[in-house]
Amino acid sequence: MKIAIPMDENKLESNVSESFGRAAYILIYDQETNESLFFDNESAESRGGAGIKTAQMVIDKGAGILLAQRLGQNAADVLKAAGLKVYKTIDGSAKENLEAFVTGNLTLLDDLHPGYHSHGAGGH
Numbered sequence: 001m002k003i004a005i006p007m008d009e010n011k012l013e014s015n016v017s018e019s020f021g022r023a024a025y026i027l028i029y030d031q032e033t034n035e036s037l038f039f040d041n042e043s044a045e046s047r048g049g050a051g052i053k054t055a056q057m058v059i060d061k062g063a064g065i066l067l068a069q070r071l072g073q074n075a076a077d078v079l080k081a082a083g084l085k086v087y088k089t090i091d092g093s094a095k096e097n098l099e100a101f102v103t104g105n106l107t108l109l110d111d112l113h114p115g116y117h118s119h120g121a122g123g124h
Contacts, residue, residue, distance in 0.1 A: 003029045003101065004063035005094050006054070010038035012095040020068045020075060021050030027094055028061045031102075051075030059084070067097050073112045 005016055006023030017023035025038045039061065043053035051071070055078040058066060066079060066086045079086060088109040089097045100106050 001031045001065060002061065002063040003031065003065045003067060003098065004058040004061065005029065005067045005089075005097065006041070006069075007038065007094060012036055012098075013093050015091075015093055016067065016069055016089045016097055018069050020066075020071050021046075021052075021054045023054070026054065026058060026061070028058075028063055029094075029098055049074075052078055055079050065101070067094075067101060067106065068109060071109055071112055073114055076112050 005027040006020045007014055007025040007027050008017045008023060010025045012027075022044050023041050024044055026041050028037045028039065029035070039057070041054055041057065043050045043057065046053060052074050055075040058079070059082045064084060066084055067089050068086060069089045071086060076086065086109045087101060087106040090100055090106065097106070
């Protein structure tokens with residue numbers, strides 16, 4: 001199974017990004033091979049629809065699971081339609097979250113929001 005994680009840095013020891021669609025990188029971790037691949041998230045700088053575009057990228061990379069801190073409704077709809085399950089991350093690195101997932105310590109992410117717009121000091 002391939003697991004996707006939004007990241008601000010391309011290191012397993014880095015914390016998971018707070019934003020899914022605006023994350024600089026998407027980590028794809030392959031449980032079968034233990035291979036970690038980081039992909040530039042070209043949607044991070046999009047004027048709109050970054051979450052949807054990032055969700056499509058995750059699907060195209062063959063992930064079946066997404067570990068994320070938060071997720072917008074539109075991106076969630078795209079992922080759900082493709083059959084992906086989304087789990088809420090804990091505070092910590094990608095490596096710590098992968099371990100938490102494998103040991104069953106992450107819960108399904110069901111607290112979705114209309115969109116996360118953190119564009120400057122006025123964002124939330």
